[in-house]
Amino acid sequence: MGLKENILSRSIYVFHASSGSCNNCDIEIIDCLTPRYDIERFGIQLVGSVRHADILLCTGSCNRQSAPRIKKLYEQAPKPCFVVAFGACGCSRGLFKDSYNTTDPLDKIIPVDLYIPGCPPRPEAIIDGIVKLTKKLRGEV
């Protein structure tokens, strides 16, 4: 079964990885699971292993220690795997671009399919972005 057939019959699995973040983004992602936003009603589920991931959600500004790990995580994810650059740090390294411990922006390390800007992005923005991506995955767009 191809990806499209697979995911029409089950939830879309999202794996969340941080490459050096302040956690606000990470918390807003988890916030989406709570009753007010309830991202699971869109058929989206956070998983505990990158090997099950359809979507790799990356927060953080890619510091030197974490950036190679993000690359490795992407390589381990089953393809196709769609990458979301999350938050100002994920999109462009944000405030931290001039730090001695920051490397390239995420989209120079792995290919990025969706950018969700914000510091942190609101849960509504997260849901909007992820739903757009999942519609694309399910071939509805």
Place this chain on the structure above:
Amino acid sequence: MTGSEILSKMRERFGGRLKEVSEKSPKRIYVTIDRADIREMTQFLHFDMGCRFNIASAVDTDKAFEILYHFTKDDAGVVFSVRVFLTDKNKPEIDALTPMMRGAEWIEREIHELFGVTFTGHPNPERLLLPDDWPDGVYPLRRDFVPPKRDDREVKKS
């Protein structure tokens, strides 16, 4: 015991070894000592007077590496900052406090890797914050630190 009372006892104990005393305010007292006296001062402030070790902050100045050890006496509402100068900038060294007080372990490792100060007697001077592939001998918080070139910042091919 108030901050002033502790300071009086400190003067009794250390006498002329207190090179400079500045009572910036009732809540902020700065003293300067020789680096050889840091363990005795820690014994006095932390163990004898019951001050909490807050943190140490190192500064790279023209003439020396300066380290300020901050001790807080919570029930008196005062912060004592003990200043030492490490004047040999090629080989900055001071006794480690970690063997006396486990709360100092991390900050001594941090100052060691960010400034290049050696803490003699530290049981575990391993890297704490900097990445594994950070070059030896390059200390980011020194004034003469030159940020790595663009090429060095690229993610290593796995």
Place this chain on the structure above:
Amino acid sequence: MNPPNQPDFKALKSMIPIGPYHPLQEEPEFYKLVIDGEKVVDIDVRIGWNHRGIEKLSESKHFDQSIFIVERICGICSSSHPIACVQAVEDIGGIEVPERALYLRTVTQELERIHSHLLWLGLAGHFLGYNTVFMWAWKYRELICDIMEAVTGNRQNYAMMKVGGVRRDLTPDQSALILKKLDELLPKVEMLKGAVLDDPVLQARLKGVGILKKEDALEYSALGPTSRASGIPADVRRDHPYAAYGRLKFNVITQEEGDVFARLVVRVLEIVESIEILRQCIKDMPKGPIDANVKDVPEGEGIGHVEAPRGECFHYIRSDGTNSPVRHKVRAPTYMNFPTFKSTVVGQTVSDATIILAAIDPCYCCTERLTVVRAGKRKEVALTAEDLIRLCREKTKKIKEKVTGNGI
């Protein structure tokens, strides 16, 4: 576990990891637990996954810009670091901050404390297998996020602080909104308090687990609820009054046992205390300017410290009279609390490791990875973080069966 009149929260399918991502087999570890059978015999940590060089960054920016950087050290202590930072600058030159600004700083701090403790409570519930607690705590945390958004414009990262005052004032409508939301929140918190503190299963699960003895807490210079749960009555708000705390009545919450349950109790009771502090602030807030309009920072050095939800945040700033700090030292509370794991985790069982590590309420960004290896076989990864959460929940389930005679 459903309280009366509450919706039946559906089971959560998603797994909230103990950290943002999980270890790969060959990777250098972050938290490394060495186990022998069921017992943890050693624990070590490798941090640096979040090191962003904030101190050096701050030293290359203006004083005004530094505040935005320190706000993003840790998302949850998003008002504590800026307040400590501006207080350090104000300490350099003895800058007087207007009264109203001091009250506004206090309001921001206490709102942050409530939201942080609720967040922790939810995560702890999730690790233990109490997903209902997770859902409740995070749902009622939304009330606080609503307030922050109405008052500051953002749910997190408030951009409220500046040297000499605050950036935004509170309108009468916003004050009324805060009081209204607090009135909604208090009964929920009281209910959560009852559900959690009186729960015989949680008591059986968490009492006696991960004890941090008072003398160890003193040696490590532990801070915040971690140290107050071990009987050390230190709280920067009372001991070194800043903002408006010198004018307010509140209790410093301590417990004596030093175990995970004691830390839970301290945090839950602090939420109630914070609600009371907020009500006093809104009621007593004086009229007047919110900004001292500071133009220059004099030469000198200053210290600012505040009681963040996790403990004391400490900033040291040195200025040479220009508009940029010469040195900006930042010390977050978790930096001092982290090393206490040597005392609290070693000797405990592997199924308790997760909750003991979580009980210091580490800045979530720091608990990134966890590996478990068997003693003598350092290269072989025995358990993943997912396994650890599962073990943590299984132990809760066994205890529940014993205590109540029912399975979950």
